[in-house]
Each structure stands twice: as C-alpha cells, then as structure tokens.
Amino acid sequence: MPCPAPRTPAAERVADALIPWYREHARDLPWRGEAFLHSFGAWGVLVSETMLQQTPVTRVIPHLAAWLERWPTPAALAAATPAEVVHQWANLGYPRRALWLHRAAGSIVAEHGGRIPRDVDALLALPGVGEYTARAVAVFAFGDRHPVVDTNTRRVIARVVHGREQPHPPARRDLDEMAELLPDDDQDAAAVNAAMMELGATVCGARSADCAHCPLAAECAWHRNGHPAGEDRRRRQARYEGSDRQARGAVLRALRAASAHALPVDAVLADWPDAAQRDRAIQSLVDDGLVEAFAHELRLPR
C-alpha cells in the first residue's frame, strides 16, 4: 500500500461531505452491495471494470450478468475459445477488450492459481488492465487503499481543487492528487474513490453541473469563482462515420452473425463503399487476433 499522503483540512472536508452523500445517493448498481461480491468476488469486479472501460453503465449491466453466468470463474473463461469470447462480447464495443480479458484469465490460471491477484503491480501486468482497472479491482474487490482515477474523478478534481471546468489530459499526477483526498481508513478511502466517480457521473457531469445538489459546492473552487469557462485542452475525437473503426465493426458484426462459421471474404461487406478500407479493416482485425483469415474465407478465431 502506498504511504498515506498528508491531508489538508480542505481534503478532510471533501471526504467528510462525500461519504454521507454517497451512502444516501449512490445508484443501486449490480456490482454494489454484498450479493454481487459474494457471488462473483474479484472476478466479477474485473469483468465489470473491463466492460466499463469507455462503455456506459446502462449498456454494461445486461452483458455483465450474461457473461458471469456463462463464465463464473477465470478458469471457465480461460477454457473458452476466442470465437466464443468475441461472440459473447456482442456490441459492447472495443472488442479487443474481450480478447484481453480472455488472455488475462489464462494468465490468472497459469500464474496466480486461478485467483485474481490483489497486488496492483501484478494486476497491471495483466493484458487490458491499466492504471484505472488495476486500482479499481484492488480497492473495490479487496478493500485496499489506493487512488482510483477515472474520467469522472479527473473532472471533479479539476473543478473542486483547481477551479477549472475541464481536466487536463490524463497524467500520472492525477493519482497523487486523488491520493491526497483519501482518508486513512481503508473503507472510507474506498468510499471516497467510489463517491468521486459517482458524483462525476450523476451530478458534476461533463455537459452539465448540478451545483444546487452537489455536496462539494461549498468546497468547489470552480463553483466559488462563478463557473469560469477557461481554455479547453480536450482533444477532438476522430469522426466515426466512414472511419476504419466503423468498417472493423461492420466486419466483426457480420462474423458474429455467422456465429463460429466461416464466411466467404467476398460476402463480408460486399457492398462496402470503399474496398481498400474494407481490406484494411480485415487485415487489422487479423493482426489483432479478432479474425482468422484463410484463402477465401474469414471466421472468428478458434
């Protein structure tokens, strides 16, 4: 565990306001509460956090239940084929995450006796597990004390602590800033981590800030200064319509619809407007291990 950073009085006030607010207003999500942790434990947390990477909560919920019913343990998932895994991932997006989770399950079985590691560095070594997911598992599955920083946390810190509407792009420093807000007690620290994400998701949004219902309004530098606009350092997201990503998605959707069966190459996106783009998409899917290519056929990988 990292050594507790010294807390300022302001940091203590933030935690003192956040914890009761969270107990009162937290959404009733499936991965909160004892039933989930008791049934699925750290594996359920790892699966849910992976699905939640860049995919909204409301879309994850039904897929998570189905996934854990089919593969209730890392060993069960490790025994599946990539084709089954990619098919089950369905339309959650960024399907490389499904392969990473599959490979992580194999590593958990081979190197950790089938149990999810508790150590952050061991978690970080798993494919598809980065700074956010590693600490989310350590904190929400095992109850340890670490800073957990996601897009919500970064935005809340930018506003409350720095008085800026928008956060800078993700940086290592974010972890230190969050660590400075954490109480010494493990459970309180976990609650503050969860509450910062919840606040950003439900009250202090990217598009709208409902300061009238915010437990941190009295502490918030951005609110106190009258919501200054400030400069916007966000990077613009590439256009999706007509992109290679869209082509990849269409190829994979066709192969999922064919289940594990192979499809003739010419039948996959036969009417795609840009043939070169279609071929580029297929090649990149093969490179990622999401598609297997034969002389004239494609299929999900076995």
Added chain:
DNA sequence: CTCCGGGCTC
C-alpha cells in the same frame, strides 16, 4: 499521441 466501437444525448 493515435488508434480502437457503438449507442445515446445535447
């Protein structure tokens, strides 16, 4: 820094 899904909202 760029790439990587897909659905929903403003």
Added chain:
DNA sequence: GAGCCAGGAG
C-alpha cells in the same frame, strides 16, 4: 453532427 462514456495499448 459533435461530444461523451467507470480506458488501454502501441
């Protein structure tokens, strides 16, 4: 149509 979403890898 553009931005956003419990990010991660190369």
